[in-house]
Amino acid sequence: MPAVKSELTTPGAGRGLLDVYSNRFLLKLLVRKEIKVRYRGSVLGLLWSYVKPLMQFMIYFVALGIFLNLQKATPNYAIYLFSGIVLVNFFTETLGNATRSIVDNRDLIRKIYLPRELFPVSTVWVSAAHFLPQVVILVGASLIVGWQPSIYQLLAAVAAFIIVAILGMGLGLLFGAVNVYFRDSENIVDMILMVVTWASPVLYLWTMARDALGSWFFLYQANPMTVAVEIFHWAFWYPTLGADQIGLVELPPNLIALWLPVSLLVSLAVLFAGQLVFRRLAVHFAQEL
Template sequence: MKHFIETVRARYHYAWVVLKGLVKTDFKLRYQGSFLGVAWSVLQPLMLFCVMYLVFARFLRMTDGTPSYPVVLLLGISSWQFFSEATSVGLRSIVDRGDLLRKIHFPNYIVVVSATMSSLISYGINTVVVLVFALFNKVTFTWRILLLPLDVIQLYVLTLGVTFLLATMYVYFRDILHIWDVLQQALFYSVPIVYPLVMVLNFKSYGHMVAKVMMLNPIAQTIQDIRHNFIAPASTPTVWNQIGNPLIQAIPVLLTLALFVSGVFVFRKYEKKFAEIM
């Protein structure tokens, strides 16, 4: 076992050093020249939350009726912001780092991972802010908060898989950037982020069926699980408490793994031609 650990450490030590350097550089460059600097990683989702809360919760009355809904809304926006930011930045990462990849020899995947890790750091900061809001809102935490790391890991694996696919396609087809911007907007409103899933469940005819189909989307499933385990287990519908069939419950998790494996496979298959095409 000790020999195996030493072998793995020796094999990936250089990659780990490069990854840490790129993550630090990416995080610093993101806010370089900005007066508020890193504070924008907190202020951006907070301002978006204020707009969404005023429009959807106050004006349009889209709420689940619980006192914790503002915190649930903020947590959903922060989670989506991580997915959106990581995929958008990671999509361009190989092309943006093209000069570096041609000059220095290191695994190409590190560039994509570093882009998503920078977004993950911002997400961690935002989660601390959500925790502060939850404490002020007198949210009662349960043992399910112990499951939160598993939910975040699934969200990151899903994000990384999608980013590998997008980064590979962007090297060959630059139009994918504009296509992804449009798809993100459609995806944003197709999952219960700014509106509670309870509203869909309350539709008279096919509400329950539509809600179940929505929760099979791995993005919706992970964000609902994060909300459920962190803030509101009593009022947040999830695939686990709305669908009784274990095989159907496993679909979002299987889709997450399939997207990740597909992303890694496609990236590894075409990465040898990146330098030539760029």
């Protein structure tokens, strides 16, 4: 005889992000679907993952590096610029797509029950698939100019990527859930994405922000994106500098010992808050959609 459960469970009750791990197969299917839908009818397909960041890099490099002459004050400015762009692109793509993930999958959500967290989490994996080709370009360009990183710098770069992924997932869960009820959330996220490139030292040196902000600089440094970008610079840009150039560069103090764990804790706090809000609001997703 088939086993009979002795306990009744509330329909739709779940364990949040833990259910994503339990439904790894569904997550894989969603990631494949997102990639196929995005490039359906596209001639270049996944090659757009190379073309878009390169075009963005060229615009910033010409406008800031050449016209404003920032490349003169920053050795290997091209590596400095691109190492920040690839990480910010990963965050902006994750947050933007996660915010729309629930609304875009309304038909599926109304028909069947599955862990709602699967949709914003799948956008993180899709963004990571686009992030990888950009990192390949970054590594290749860095090797050309003499990149010789230490194992600690490589591990720090991985930690920076994890921090950004956690932060993007937490904000994606928050805005993805709120967007079901208030579509203005997409406009708020669009404004955040406009600011994020300038709110971290992607296009300029961190010392410029320090000198301009003074005693308020600690708030700037507490931004996980700021720390992650600075770590990427330390891992990819700093090892390309020659002995005569290193003395001209000032690294952020306590970057690894203090600010890396602080940014990780902040990102985890955002993820916890995002998951809490998401679980509270997910109960009525089907009705609202």
